[in-house]
Amino acid sequence: MSVQHVLVLNCGSSSLKFAVMDANSGDELLTGLAERLHSDDATLKYKFAGDKHTNALPKGADHQTAIDTLVTLIGNFSLSQHLIAVGHRVVHGGEQFTGSQIITPHIIDAITQTAQLAPLHNPANLTGIRAAQAAFPELVQVAVFDTAFHQTMPKHAYLYALPYSLYERHGVRRYGFHGTSHAYVSLMAIKKLGLDADNSRIISAHLGNGCSVCAIKNGRSVDTSMGLTPLEGVVMGTRSGDIDPGLFDFLTNQLGYASAEVSDILNKQSGLLGISELSNDCRTIEEAHVAGNAKATLALDIFCYRLAKQIAAYLVPLAGLDALIFTGGIGENSDIIRAKVLAHLAFLDIHVDPESNLAARFGNLGVITTATSRAQAVVIPTNEEWMICQDAARLAKGVS
The missing domain is CATH 3.30.420.40 (ATPase, nucleotide binding domain)
Known part of the structure; x- marks a missing residue:
C-alpha cells in the first residue's frame, strides 16, 4: 500500500x-x-x-x-x-x-x-x-x-414554526453542527459496543466550549440541538443556548442595548461564563465548585440539567435508546458532569458506575454505566481530523 x-x-x-x-x-x-x-x-x-x-x-x-x-x-x-x-x-x-x-x-x-x-x-x-x-x-x-451529517433530518425536525416563506426565500431552518464529530463517535459506538448499524438508537453529546446533542437512528442524524446557527440548544461555554426570543426585544427596546451588544452577550458572555462569573473553562468551574463557590455550582447544575433534558427529549425521535455517548473536551474529561447528567436520567434505568466513570477521564474510551443499566453510556474521544482525512483521501483518489 x-x-x-x-x-x-x-x-x-x-x-x-x-x-x-x-x-x-x-x-x-x-x-x-x-x-x-x-x-x-x-x-x-x-x-x-x-x-x-x-x-x-x-x-x-x-x-x-x-x-x-x-x-x-x-x-x-x-x-x-x-x-x-x-x-x-x-x-x-x-x-x-x-x-x-x-x-x-x-x-x-x-x-x-x-x-x-x-x-x-x-x-x-x-x-x-x-x-x-x-x-x-x-x-x-x-x-x-459540519452541517452535512444533519441533512438526513426530517422536515418536521428541521423547520421552525415561522412563516414558511422565510424558509423558502432565505433558508431559515435548523441545520445543526458538530456533524463530523457526531458521525465519528456514533460509528465508533456501533463498532465498540457491537450494535446493529441498521437497527441502532444512539444519542451523542459533544461537549466542549460549543456543545450539541444529536439523535442518531440507524446511523443517520434525525434531530440535533443546534439550529440555524451554533447558538441554539444546550448551555455552552460562553453561549446561552435556548432562550425566550422575546429577550431580544426586552434588551433592545426596554434596556437600550444595541443589536450587536445583544449578540455579543448571547454568544460571548453567557453560558458557563455568564452564570459562574469566573470562566468558560469547565476545569476552573469544577475546581471552584469543589471549593464551595455557589455560582460555580449553579453553573454546573444548570449546564447538566439542560443537557439531561435535551438527551431525554431525543427518546421521542429514537423511540428508545441503545447508547449515550459523551465526547468533546468536557464530555471526555469531566467525570463530575457525566455523573450529574446520568443522575438526572436515572428514571430511564441508566445508572453510572462510579469507578468506570472515574477511569474514563482524560480521553480514555470506556462504558461508564452499570451492567444492569437499560442502555449503555460510553465515553468516546472524538477524532474529527480522521474523518476529514478519510473523506479528503477518498475524493483525491477519485481524481487521480
Whole structure:
C-alpha cells in the first residue's frame, strides 16, 4: 500500500489547527495550532516525533503567514512528497451539501453565499482555503461540512414554526453542527459496543466550549440541538443556548442595548461564563465548585440539567435508546458532569458506575454505566481530523 498523507486544516477567526495524517493508518505525523493570529503575540505550537515546539510568528501574522510557516515545517520534516490532499473543515454548508466536496470555484461561491448563516465561521474557513490553495496549488482541496451529517433530518425536525416563506426565500431552518464529530463517535459506538448499524438508537453529546446533542437512528442524524446557527440548544461555554426570543426585544427596546451588544452577550458572555462569573473553562468551574463557590455550582447544575433534558427529549425521535455517548473536551474529561447528567436520567434505568466513570477521564474510551443499566453510556474521544482525512483521501483518489 502506497504512503499517502493528508493535511487537515481547521481555521477559526484567529486560529489555525492543523494535522498531517497518514490516510491509511490514521497516525498523526505532525499536529499543531497557530493561535492569536492578527495580534502582536501570535504563536505556532506543534508536535512532531513526540517533541513539542513553540514558534513565535511575526506581529500581526495572518492565516497565510501561519500556512507559510506550516509549509516550511512540512518541507523540513520531509512530509510534502506523500501529500495527496488538503481537507478543510467548513462549518456551514447550508442545504446544498449532504457530503464532502472537492473545492472548485462553484464550491467557494456556495460557501461564500452561506457565510451569512455562519458569519463567525465560514469567512475564516474561506481564508484557510484560499491560503492553502496558494501554498499547495498542485493538491486536491476538499471541503468537509459540519452541517452535512444533519441533512438526513426530517422536515418536521428541521423547520421552525415561522412563516414558511422565510424558509423558502432565505433558508431559515435548523441545520445543526458538530456533524463530523457526531458521525465519528456514533460509528465508533456501533463498532465498540457491537450494535446493529441498521437497527441502532444512539444519542451523542459533544461537549466542549460549543456543545450539541444529536439523535442518531440507524446511523443517520434525525434531530440535533443546534439550529440555524451554533447558538441554539444546550448551555455552552460562553453561549446561552435556548432562550425566550422575546429577550431580544426586552434588551433592545426596554434596556437600550444595541443589536450587536445583544449578540455579543448571547454568544460571548453567557453560558458557563455568564452564570459562574469566573470562566468558560469547565476545569476552573469544577475546581471552584469543589471549593464551595455557589455560582460555580449553579453553573454546573444548570449546564447538566439542560443537557439531561435535551438527551431525554431525543427518546421521542429514537423511540428508545441503545447508547449515550459523551465526547468533546468536557464530555471526555469531566467525570463530575457525566455523573450529574446520568443522575438526572436515572428514571430511564441508566445508572453510572462510579469507578468506570472515574477511569474514563482524560480521553480514555470506556462504558461508564452499570451492567444492569437499560442502555449503555460510553465515553468516546472524538477524532474529527480522521474523518476529514478519510473523506479528503477518498475524493483525491477519485481524481487521480
